[in-house]
Amino acid sequence: MSAPDIGPRERALVSEVMSGGHLSMGPMLERFEAGIAAASGRKFAIGVSSGTAGLHVGVRALDLTSGDRVVTTAFSFVSSANCLLYEGAVPVFADIDPITYNVDPSSVEDVGKGAVALLPVDVFGQPCDFTRLEPIAERNGWRVIEDSCEAIGGAHAERPAGSLGDLAVFAFYPNKQMTTGEGGAVVTDDPKLAALARSLRNQGRGEGGDWLTHVRLGYNYRLDELSAAVGVAQLERLDELIAERADVARRYSAALAAIDGVTVPRVAKETTRMSWFVYVVLLDRGVDRDAVAAKLAARMVPTRPYFRPIHLQPYYRKRFGDLSGSLPVTEDVGRRALALPFHGRLSDESIGYVTEALREAVGG
Numbered sequence: 074m075s076a077p078d079i080g081p082r083e084r085a086l087v088s089e090v091m092s093g094g095h096l097s098m099g100p101m102l103e104r105f106e107a108g109i110a111a112a113s114g115r116k117f118a119i120g121v122s123s124g125t126a127g128l129h130v131g132v133r134a135l136d137l138t139s140g141d142r143v144v145t146t147a148f149s150f151v152s153s154a155n156c157l158l159y160e161g162a163v164p165v166f167a168d169i170d171p172i173t174y175n176v177d178p179s180s181v182e183d184v185g186k187g188a189v190a191l192l193p194v195d196v197f198g199q200p201c202d203f204t205r206l207e208p209i210a211e212r213n214g215w216r217v218i219e220d221s222c223e224a225i226g227g228a229h230a231e232r233p234a235g236s237l238g239d240l241a242v243f244a245f246y247p248n249k250q251m252t253t254g255e256g257g258a259v260v261t262d263d264p265k266l267a268a269l270a271r272s273l274r275n276q277g278r279g280e281g282g283d284w285l286t287h288v289r290l291g292y293n294y295r296l297d298e299l300s301a302a303v304g305v306a307q308l309e310r311l312d313e314l315i316a317e318r319a320d321v322a323r324r325y326s327a328a329l330a331a332i333d334g335v336t337v338p339r340v341a342k343e344t345t346r347m348s349w350f351v352y353v354v355l356l357d358r359g360v361d362r363d364a365v366a367a368k369l370a371a372r373m374v375p376t377r378p379y380f381r382p383i384h385l386q387p388y389y390r391k392r393f394g395d396l397s398g399s400l401p402v403t404e405d406v407g408r409r410a411l412a413l414p415f416h417g418r419l420s421d422e423s424i425g426y427v428t429e430a431l432r433e434a435v436g437g
């Protein structure tokens with residue numbers, strides 16, 4: 074489905090770490106954090122061991138706790154809601170926009186009564202609607218965590234992904250635009266939140282740095298130096314990595330445009346920079362997605378039904394009951410979306426092969 078782009082610079086920086094004395098909490102992490110802060114236009118970045126860890130740190134740092142209602146989206150990877158459950162907070166799902174698949178601001182207002190925070194997700198690399206969500210959050214006095222795990226390098230109305238709200242979180246799993254292996258980062262402009270996030274990721278140690286004094290409940294969510302080294306090298310060519318992916322997406326869309334029954338991904342005009350994470354087509358209603366996926370698999374083309382909505386996941390059904398039917402757009406897109414193989418070095422030949430296989434599979 075995806076392939077990381079690892080080059081000589083990544084190898085050289087990892088080797089530099091191996092030859093030095095620091096394998097954790099060293100200079101490479103500092104370099105990485107400075108780069109992430111710059112990429113997101115934020116004052117502070119805190120490297121963590123995964124996007125999920127970063128979201129959990131964010132939830133703890135904002136003190137979202139038992140019974141707190143937090144408006145978010147069910148059209149996401151499960152950890153954007155799980156991070157709330159870790160602390161007993163309650164995800165309240167708003168429906169999504171049918172074009173961007175990001176949370177629909179009108180629905181956010183509709184379901185937001187009694188909420189204390191907003192956790193929007195930048196789905197598939199397209200930043201959510203900062204312009205409309207920000208005033209809604211302000212008016213309601215909500216704290217905001219932007220889950221930008223899929224969107225580093227993107228921009229909404231010229232504002233970088235990760236610049237919305239009290240804090241934002243990135244993820245660097247190998248299928249992402251840039252990777253650290255496992256890894257993530259929390260970004261914020263608030264020095265107090267930054268200090269808190271640093272403490273939470275490092276076993277609740279205080280700012281004084283005493284290794285055996287723990288001033289709060291914390292975690293081992295540190296990002297090691299080897300991972301940070303890969304991240305530093307990837308950040309140096311983030312623009313190039315994003316441009317390559319954009320080019321593949323453009324070629325895919327040109328090739329797939331003529332297939333009946335398939336809608337190519339759409340980018341809102343306010344998205345001034347799309348940071349393509351995955352390439353997800355929408356099949357027409359009435360097309361059997363499972364059958365299409367099976368036909369593609371038979372031709373060695375892997376696909377994923379991105380996303381299976383969170384409120385319909387077995388664990389969520391068990392915990393919150395049957396909420397099917399409550400989010401019509403989320404559920405409709407959840408039934409019809411199909412992610413195709415995608416990374417920045419996909420050749421024209423591969424795109425052509427996938428296109429023909431998909432054309433045959435949908436009978437278009």
Ligand SMILES: Cc1ncc(COP(=O)(O)O)c(C=O)c1O
Nearest residue numbers: 123124125150152153222244246
């Ligand atoms: C929207 C979203 N949130 C959170 C995460 C979690 O990131 P990680 O896998 O690094 O824990 C992901 C990762 O795929 C994601 O796509």
